[in-house]
Amino acid sequence: MSGVATVLKLNKRTFGAQIADRLRELILTGGLLPGAPIVESALASQFGVSRGPLREAIRQLVEEGLLTQIPFTGTHVLELTAEAVREIYSLRTTTEIFAFELIWDRRDQAFRDELAARQKALTTAIDEGCEIECIRRELHLHSLVFETTNHNLLLNVWRGLRGRLQLYWASNHLAHGRRGPKREGHDSYLEVALGSDLERMRDEIRDHMQRGAATTERFIAERRSRPSTLTQRAG
Amino acid sequence: MSGVATVLKLNKRTFGAQIADRLRELILTGGLLPGAPIVESALASQFGVSRGPLREAIRQLVEEGLLTQIPFTGTHVLELTAEAVREIYSLRTTTEIFAFELIWDRRDQAFRDELAARQKALTTAIDEGCEIECIRRELHLHSLVFETTNHNLLLNVWRGLRGRLQLYWASNHLAHGRRGPKREGHDSYLEVALGSDLERMRDEIRDHMQRGAATTERFIAERRSRPSTLTQRAG
DNA sequence: TGCGATTTGTCCGTATGTATT
């Protein structure tokens, strides 16, 4: 029982890391909308820490791409632009194909089971209609390929992409409750990912990403026509 | 004269960023060898700033991949491992091919001139035998493709790769003055990059990266046989 | 195993510089 204390060094988390988690959660669930200003002193007292750790949390989220920062001026939640969406999906297409090439000949039963499990979790969430959970599980499904590569640098890139994707989709949902992930799209993803035709997988990813980019870009375009609803911030 | 004060907002650099530059320079020129410990208080007084900005500089270099950090324990200059080298070169191959695909039909005269100019600068440095400058210009040459894409996310990935590459090559040079970039390799790079056969470009990159990875891995292997010379630090 | 020295993590108070109004 006392054995729980056998912790790894890496398990020790600093305040900054913990605050980063809570702040990320706050942003991704709509507590802070795109464009909202991030004020150090206010958030520090809100989270019950001093400005030091909070600055570290901000810095981390800036690296993740959720916040934009201008020296001596201020920090804001990332604004959504069509150009950024194109960048995300184009880079994601390339890296996800690369990830599949890396693991293609190493897909064992454990991988297949886990992929199926995550896909099932996603469809469950879709049927239940919880959009935020859908986003999470969609990304969790696609994460498996990157995790399986055991390629740390690639995983870093993926984390950056995932954070931005989550922000876009969450904003999308919060703006007008539109369905993000569609069910049928992920059925074919699972099928091809477990199949034997790598070229089909490449096409599947390209197609999947193109549809995702189109959907998100359409949302951005609509957004721009009435941006006033986004500039406010939540209490 | 007083007109110099018409600065852009983005030009204002924080102390942390400036210290990060100096610390990066120190590492990449061998002032701090791989494995060397980074002590906040010592470096803070050495650079003449307080611990706050120095911590930010450390955090930035950790993000760039030049430092490794363990919470509550310490920070060290990145250790060189064969696995990390394989990751760098495999990801670099994929992203550099992606970059060329993005710009292939947009290579104008300005691009060609600039690429030739950077290649000439590289060969000049090679002839002059200054290894550190060779590394810089080799990376500057390869940077152009990424810069031309105007793809911010891709540029981020490249910056991460470039920092690590620079560290590996600089250590390599400092260890036993071996030539990093070879002249002939970059002649063919320029020729194919300006040519009309994209598939040849892909092959060129794969070949180029494979040779680079092999060279660096060989260095790592030799390193491991006598690591004692690396664990010391410079004054 | 335990102890002490070292280093990191954190907080506070204050001062200065910057942008915005």
Add this chain to the structure above:
DNA sequence: TAATACATACGGACAAATCGC
């Protein structure tokens, strides 16, 4: 131009954790 709000930076202090002896 002045004033305000905020980010940046400093220094000192203490707690917490790690590492070497």
